[in-house]
Amino acid sequence: MEKNLKAHCNTCLRETNHSLLHEEEQPWSEEVGYNQLIYGAETFNMIKCCGCDSVKLMHNSWFSEMVDESGQPYIETNYYPPAISRAEPKWLSDVLGPLSSTNDVFIVDLFREIYSALHNNSRRLAVMGIRALIEHLMIREVKDNGSFKKNIEAFQDAGYLSKKQRETIEPILEAGHAAIHRGYEPSPEDVLTVVEVTESLVETIYVHSKKASKLKARVPGRTK
Ligand SMILES: [Zn+2]
Numbered sequence: 159m160e161k162n163l164k165a166h167c168n169t170c171l172r173e174t175n176h177s178l179l180h181e182e183e184q185p186w187s188e189e190v191g192y193n194q195l196i197y198g199a200e201t202f203n204m205i206k207c208c209g210c211d212s213v214k215l216m217h218n219s220w221f222s223e224m225v226d227e228s229g230q231p232y233i234e235t236n237y238y239p240p241a242i243s244r245a246e247p248k249w250l251s252d253v254l255g256p257l258s259s260t261n262d263v264f265i266v267d268l269f270r271e272i273y274s275a276l277h278n279n280s281r282r283l284a285v286m287g288i289r290a291l292i293e294h295l296m297i298r299e300v301k302d303n304g305s306f307k308k309n310i311e312a313f314q315d316a317g318y319l320s321k322k323q324r325e326t327i328e329p330i331l332e333a334g335h336a337a338i339h340r341g342y343e344p345s346p347e348d349v350l351t352v353v354e355v356t357e358s359l360v361e362t363i364y365v366h367s368k369k370a371s372k373l374k375a376r377v378p379g380r381t382k
Pocket of ligand 1: 167169174207208210212
Protein backbone atom coordinates (compact mmCIF):
# COMPACT_ATOMS: atom_id res chain seq x y z
CA MET A 159 0.00 0.00 0.00
CA GLU A 160 1.21 3.50 -0.78
CA LYS A 161 2.31 5.44 2.28
CA ASN A 162 1.51 9.17 2.55
CA LEU A 163 3.03 11.85 4.73
CA LYS A 164 2.80 15.62 5.21
CA ALA A 165 5.80 17.66 4.08
CA HIS A 166 6.72 21.15 2.94
CA CYS A 167 6.61 21.64 -0.85
CA ASN A 168 8.80 24.29 -2.52
CA THR A 169 6.51 24.56 -5.53
CA CYS A 170 3.18 24.64 -3.68
CA LEU A 171 4.88 26.75 -0.95
CA ARG A 172 3.03 25.04 1.90
CA GLU A 173 2.69 21.73 3.68
CA THR A 174 1.06 19.22 1.34
CA ASN A 175 0.45 15.46 1.16
CA HIS A 176 3.40 13.55 -0.24
CA SER A 177 3.65 9.94 -1.28
CA LEU A 178 6.62 8.02 0.04
CA LEU A 179 8.65 6.55 -2.84
CA HIS A 180 11.47 5.04 -0.80
CA GLU A 181 12.46 4.95 2.84
CA GLU A 182 15.89 4.26 4.29
CA GLU A 183 16.20 4.12 8.06
CA GLN A 184 19.58 4.02 9.79
CA PRO A 185 19.34 3.45 13.54
CA TRP A 186 22.44 3.92 15.63
CA SER A 187 23.54 3.58 19.25
CA GLU A 188 26.66 4.43 21.16
CA GLU A 189 27.94 3.57 24.60
CA VAL A 190 29.07 6.79 26.25
CA GLY A 191 29.91 5.65 29.78
CA TYR A 192 29.54 2.72 32.09
CA ASN A 193 26.23 1.08 31.11
CA GLN A 194 25.05 4.29 29.49
CA LEU A 195 23.71 4.14 26.00
CA ILE A 196 22.57 6.91 23.71
CA TYR A 197 20.71 6.05 20.53
CA GLY A 198 18.79 7.55 17.66
CA ALA A 199 18.04 7.22 13.97
CA GLU A 200 18.50 8.96 10.66
CA THR A 201 15.65 8.44 8.22
CA PHE A 202 15.87 9.38 4.56
CA ASN A 203 12.55 9.55 2.74
CA MET A 204 12.36 10.05 -1.00
CA ILE A 205 8.98 11.78 -1.35
CA LYS A 206 6.74 13.13 -4.12
CA CYS A 207 4.20 15.97 -3.71
CA CYS A 208 0.67 14.76 -4.53
CA GLY A 209 -0.19 18.28 -5.77
CA CYS A 210 2.65 19.07 -8.19
CA ASP A 211 4.67 15.80 -8.49
CA SER A 212 7.96 17.40 -7.43
CA VAL A 213 10.38 14.97 -5.79
CA LYS A 214 12.77 15.62 -2.91
CA LEU A 215 14.56 14.02 -0.01
CA MET A 216 13.25 14.44 3.54
CA HIS A 217 15.82 13.75 6.24
CA ASN A 218 14.51 13.09 9.77
CA SER A 219 16.92 12.89 12.63
CA TRP A 220 16.37 12.21 16.35
CA PHE A 221 18.38 10.98 19.29
CA SER A 222 17.65 9.83 22.81
CA GLU A 223 19.07 12.85 24.62
CA MET A 224 17.03 15.41 22.71
CA VAL A 225 13.43 15.24 23.94
CA ASP A 226 10.49 17.65 24.25
CA GLU A 227 8.60 18.52 27.48
CA SER A 228 6.60 15.29 27.33
CA GLY A 229 9.74 13.16 27.00
CA GLN A 230 9.14 12.33 23.34
CA PRO A 231 12.20 12.55 21.06
CA TYR A 232 12.45 15.80 19.16
CA ILE A 233 12.62 15.07 15.43
CA GLU A 234 14.62 17.47 13.29
CA THR A 235 13.54 17.58 9.65
CA ASN A 236 15.64 18.91 6.77
CA TYR A 237 14.83 18.85 3.08
CA TYR A 238 17.10 18.51 0.05
CA PRO A 239 16.75 20.80 -1.78
CA PRO A 240 16.14 22.99 1.30
CA ALA A 241 12.61 24.14 2.19
CA ILE A 242 11.97 27.62 0.86
CA SER A 243 9.33 30.14 1.79
CA ARG A 244 9.82 32.46 -1.13
CA ALA A 245 9.54 31.43 -4.75
CA GLU A 246 10.89 33.27 -7.76
CA PRO A 247 8.14 35.67 -8.92
CA LYS A 248 6.14 34.44 -11.93
CA TRP A 249 6.78 37.63 -13.90
CA LEU A 250 10.57 37.16 -13.82
CA SER A 251 10.51 34.99 -16.93
CA ASP A 252 8.36 37.66 -18.71
CA VAL A 253 11.38 39.97 -18.65
CA LEU A 254 13.06 37.72 -21.20
CA GLY A 255 11.86 37.47 -24.79
CA PRO A 256 13.19 37.36 -28.33
CA LEU A 257 14.06 41.07 -28.08
CA SER A 258 15.83 40.87 -24.72
CA SER A 259 18.93 42.97 -24.32
CA THR A 260 22.06 41.72 -22.58
CA ASN A 261 21.01 43.95 -19.68
CA ASP A 262 17.64 42.12 -19.35
CA VAL A 263 19.47 38.79 -19.33
CA PHE A 264 21.90 40.10 -16.70
CA ILE A 265 19.05 41.27 -14.41
CA VAL A 266 17.22 37.92 -14.62
CA ASP A 267 20.40 35.86 -14.15
CA LEU A 268 21.52 37.89 -11.14
CA PHE A 269 18.02 37.72 -9.64
CA ARG A 270 17.99 33.94 -10.05
CA GLU A 271 21.34 33.71 -8.27
CA ILE A 272 19.88 35.77 -5.42
CA TYR A 273 16.95 33.33 -5.08
CA SER A 274 19.31 30.41 -5.14
CA ALA A 275 21.33 32.02 -2.29
CA LEU A 276 18.06 32.51 -0.39
CA HIS A 277 17.04 28.90 -0.86
CA ASN A 278 20.34 27.79 0.64
CA ASN A 279 19.94 30.21 3.54
CA SER A 280 23.04 32.12 2.35
CA ARG A 281 21.65 35.40 3.62
CA ARG A 282 24.88 37.41 3.37
CA LEU A 283 25.34 36.42 -0.26
CA ALA A 284 21.68 37.26 -0.97
CA VAL A 285 22.04 40.77 0.50
CA MET A 286 25.33 41.38 -1.34
CA GLY A 287 23.66 40.27 -4.57
CA ILE A 288 20.70 42.56 -3.98
CA ARG A 289 22.99 45.48 -3.31
CA ALA A 290 24.82 44.82 -6.57
CA LEU A 291 21.50 44.50 -8.45
CA ILE A 292 20.11 47.75 -7.02
CA GLU A 293 23.39 49.54 -7.75
CA HIS A 294 23.17 48.36 -11.35
CA LEU A 295 19.53 49.51 -11.65
CA MET A 296 20.32 52.92 -10.17
CA ILE A 297 23.29 53.59 -12.44
CA ARG A 298 21.24 52.56 -15.48
CA GLU A 299 18.22 54.64 -14.61
CA VAL A 300 19.70 57.77 -12.98
CA LYS A 301 23.42 57.62 -13.98
CA ASP A 302 26.30 57.25 -11.55
CA ASN A 303 26.31 59.99 -8.94
CA GLY A 304 29.53 58.85 -7.30
CA SER A 305 28.45 56.94 -4.22
CA PHE A 306 25.79 54.47 -3.10
CA LYS A 307 24.22 57.12 -0.86
CA LYS A 308 24.06 59.72 -3.65
CA ASN A 309 22.76 57.17 -6.13
CA ILE A 310 19.98 56.06 -3.81
CA GLU A 311 19.10 59.73 -3.23
CA ALA A 312 18.85 60.35 -6.96
CA PHE A 313 16.85 57.15 -7.36
CA GLN A 314 14.35 58.33 -4.76
CA ASP A 315 14.17 61.82 -6.33
CA ALA A 316 13.40 60.23 -9.70
CA GLY A 317 10.45 58.43 -8.12
CA TYR A 318 11.72 54.84 -8.22
CA LEU A 319 11.78 54.49 -4.45
CA SER A 320 9.40 55.95 -1.90
CA LYS A 321 10.86 57.72 1.13
CA LYS A 322 9.63 54.86 3.28
CA GLN A 323 11.14 52.17 1.03
CA ARG A 324 14.46 53.97 1.05
CA GLU A 325 14.44 54.28 4.82
CA THR A 326 13.79 50.55 5.15
CA ILE A 327 16.31 49.21 2.67
CA GLU A 328 19.22 51.65 2.96
CA PRO A 329 20.43 50.51 6.42
CA ILE A 330 20.12 46.83 5.45
CA LEU A 331 22.05 47.33 2.22
CA GLU A 332 24.69 49.39 4.00
CA ALA A 333 25.03 46.59 6.55
CA GLY A 334 25.13 44.08 3.71
CA HIS A 335 28.08 45.96 2.32
CA ALA A 336 29.74 45.72 5.74
CA ALA A 337 29.23 41.95 5.62
CA ILE A 338 32.08 41.80 3.13
CA HIS A 339 34.47 43.20 5.71
CA ARG A 340 33.07 42.25 9.12
CA GLY A 341 31.08 39.64 10.91
CA TYR A 342 27.53 40.64 10.04
CA GLU A 343 24.63 38.34 9.39
CA PRO A 344 21.34 39.82 8.19
CA SER A 345 18.23 38.40 9.83
CA PRO A 346 15.73 36.44 7.68
CA GLU A 347 13.26 39.34 8.13
CA ASP A 348 15.79 41.90 6.87
CA VAL A 349 16.57 39.76 3.86
CA LEU A 350 12.88 39.35 3.07
CA THR A 351 12.37 43.13 3.32
CA VAL A 352 15.09 43.92 0.78
CA VAL A 353 13.94 41.10 -1.50
CA GLU A 354 10.37 42.47 -1.50
CA VAL A 355 11.47 46.02 -2.32
CA THR A 356 13.84 44.76 -5.05
CA GLU A 357 11.10 42.61 -6.58
CA SER A 358 8.77 45.59 -6.80
CA LEU A 359 11.56 47.77 -8.31
CA VAL A 360 12.42 45.24 -11.01
CA GLU A 361 8.75 44.61 -11.72
CA THR A 362 8.07 48.35 -12.10
CA ILE A 363 11.10 49.05 -14.29
CA TYR A 364 11.16 45.91 -16.44
CA VAL A 365 7.67 44.42 -16.49
CA HIS A 366 5.15 47.25 -16.07
CA SER A 367 6.97 49.78 -18.27
CA LYS A 368 7.33 47.17 -21.04
CA LYS A 369 3.62 46.33 -20.85
CA ALA A 370 2.77 50.04 -20.88
CA SER A 371 4.86 50.73 -23.99
CA LYS A 372 3.32 47.71 -25.72
CA LEU A 373 -0.14 49.05 -24.88
CA LYS A 374 0.83 52.50 -26.15
CA ALA A 375 1.86 50.94 -29.45
CA ARG A 376 -1.47 49.10 -29.75
CA VAL A 377 -3.78 52.01 -28.87
CA PRO A 378 -4.17 54.33 -31.90
CA GLY A 379 -3.37 57.99 -31.22
CA ARG A 380 -6.18 60.52 -31.11
CA THR A 381 -6.87 62.30 -34.37
CA LYS A 382 -7.82 65.96 -34.46
ZN1 LIG B 1 3.81 20.55 -4.48
